[in-house]
Amino acid sequence: MALSFDDDNSLFNFVVKEGNGVKGLVEYSGLTEVPPRFIQPPYERFDKQQATQSSENMIIDLSELDGPNHDQVVKALAHAAETLGFFQVVNHGVPLELLDSLKTATHQFFDQPAEKKATYLKEVSNNPMVMYATSFVPEKEKVWMWRDFFKMTYTNDADAFEFWPNECKEVVLEYIKTSTEMVKKLLQALIGNPGVKLNDSGLDPFIGSKSVHMIFYPTCPNPELTIGVKKHSDMGTLTMLLQDDVGGLYVKKAGENLSSGNEEWVEVPPTSGALVINVGDVLQILSNGKYKSAEHIVRTTSTASRVSIPIFNAPVPVAKIGPFPELVARDGVARYKEVTYKEYTNNIMQKPHGGKMALQFASV
């Protein structure tokens, strides 16, 4: 008997509990309309006609960071972090073949049968280092996002070797290893620009928690009604993201008077060989508001499925997050109070995913 996906219970069982995900739903007897559970209220939807191309060049060549053009590159990084909060980097030191292998590994992971993926469900795996899920927290969300994801938490290489899936652990570990160098350089440049001196070990507490997500956005029969990821800013320090050539990531232009419904969105265009970088809430706090953790959104499309692979670089839970004293002295005011990262994330987890409301928790 065919399943009816208008019934919330059978939808939950099929998509979440049995591990079919949104991908399985699309593949099941050729879905022509999304079930009501995926229909977003109008204020959460996204119309790509309203988005624009950025008038600025978002691509920064990092090969110049160690050469005679160092100061210009730092200026470009700081300008991007202060304005859009998003930029893309090329010549970043992460091998291009590795980027291809990561996209392939992501497709291979999601192409596995539901029974295999279901072994990584939170309730099944009993392993805090991996999690396969759909949407964000489907048990709690009234409306689901149109995506599946697989999260790998990084603590150290030995744990990753033991607990991550054989099929992708090597390639993902290499991704972390090669990108951490670059992330440290970016942070040195961004934090050093307003005059804060931190050596490598000073930076470590702010990027000591890492997780890698492999995300799959299936094709969607009703892109105008659904969303891949809702508007949100990232809570960590700096996010690095690899996207394929399908596109769908948009960033909100900063502007105090751009209210809901009146927002301006700019596409982050797929760029061969580039990695997308964005400022997280923590860097906004550390920089006393100089750098912006921009809200972003992922739309769905009916024409192609999309994969992306972000690494979320975040502080260790006990790290104290507050504006650097040098910046408070320079600005004459502390715009945020000091909280531990654990307090910050606990506050976010109690709220629905979305927007930038979490930052108010740390605001003075």
Ligand SMILES: O=C(O)CCC(=O)C(=O)O
């Ligand atoms: O897939 C993307 O391009 C962005 C993903 C994202 O924003 C997230 O997972 O928080």
